[in-house]
Amino acid sequence: MPAGQFHMQRSAIPGVQAVSARSRHAFARHTHDQFGIGVMRAGAQVSHSGRGQVEAGPGYVITVNPGEVHDGAPIGDGERAWQMLYLDPVVVAGCSADIAGDGPPTLGDACVLSRTLRYEFEHPARNQPDLARRILALYAQVTAGTSRLACDALLLHVLAQAGGAQVLASGRESEPASLRHAISLVDDDPAAALSLADLAGASGLSRYQVLRAFSRATGLTPHAYQLQRRLLLARRLIRQGMTLAGAAASAGFADQSHMTRLFVRAYGVSPRRYALAAGA
Template identity: 30%
Template sequence: MPDRNWIDLKQDPVSGIETMRAHFEGHAYDPHWHDSYLVGLTEQGVQQFNCRRQQYNSTPGKVFLLEPGDIHDGHAPEVEGFTYRTLYIDPHWLDRELRAQFDEAPDNAQLSVAATLADDRRLTIATANAFEALHSDELLIVRQTALDDLLSTLTRHLRWRTLISPDPRLPLVAQRARDYLHSHMHQDIGLDDLAHAAGVDRFRLTRAFKAAFGLAPHAYLIQLRLSRARRLLARGELPVSVAAALGFADQSHMGRWFQRAYRMTPADYRRRCSNLPD
């Protein structure tokens, strides 16, 4: 049976926003996250995904909104699969652009999504227009106008969330382990190292971490490295260098995990986003 899945990915050179149109049948991708805000539109079929411990079914015309770090997967529950468009928006760019549109933007705060799935015709149209302008490489003024309209519409679906450190909603054990993974992500980290940093035994650590973040520590570490790999590859760095820098066993090891999460190879992602010759 031929593989009818496909991905069309581009990156806007001015805003840095990635635009992706894709089609999947059956299993689309494993649980993963992005460093970006995702604003996406389901074009055809039923796009089923799990996020924040809830299952969503996005149908044509609905817009899905994810924050950086939101763990999500993808599946097509119907045989014809689903087609969708997504804009991957850099958090710093979005924060800078939207502060001018909100009447009051608190200093010690970050943007938060009000609801993961939105049924808003104006947002649907704005998302489609922004995607088309960027993906088709329209004139700069056309791209900027479409993005301004999208951002203006998004203000009704975003809110400011006060930054809290440490986060009282999460166990301190899980937060210590997460911070250790972020600061030692390039190293060959063992569970004993992580447990020592968190101040508990390995078994309590694993249970607390999975309850807090929805992933076991080793899976979280892989996703952390993959997220960093995307940024390095988009800057034009070679897959072999990225794999070595991030602690993967070798390039093929990184490639297998990258393919499972993003359904494309690191080399293909680099080619589509960096505009550099191979």
């Protein structure tokens, strides 16, 4: 794979996205709306998230949780390469229910589980060779079009071995109750032109109070959080086939170039290259 390339491959499991990458890009702080689990194939990186600062070398298992603010930079001057599987929350919710012995959820149950059963990867980077081998085997199977039965079974093994914490929760239990309405304003419509006064009014706090509380709860200022939600929305729209200009406008960016600058800074790839990879 050429240097600096991100390759999105077709997956045999709906709701599971396979991405291989090689880059020396230093990623700015950003978030994902999916779970991510993968393996560092070459080189090494240092990253910081809500779970602390860690280093990952070749063969390390690397993970990220939805909404987790994190970054990543290569150690030294070289590139690092990795393979990741990004899992929609509803997929993880269904698997975690099975692992817990609650039985397979129906479609309706899965939608409820995605809001109520919180599964979290506890280790952002860990040298766990057996798990790494299983993740790479799963990556190979889902991208090779192996039978759904085999892929489903291996996915369950991977998530069970990864040992994610499972707790019944609203998904916002770590956020102060006064902030939930303010954060929901951004989540429900990332493109909206909101002011700090709007967020303060929704939370019942002063503008200064909501500014400080928002940063403590999310790890980002309200403006930075809104930009991350806009980037995630733009990614979804691009994957769905919307034009780049349309995605930029629909996600609330001033123009396509504004979206492109932030997209590259966060993800290390331009929206155009992302669109090409997504359509591969």
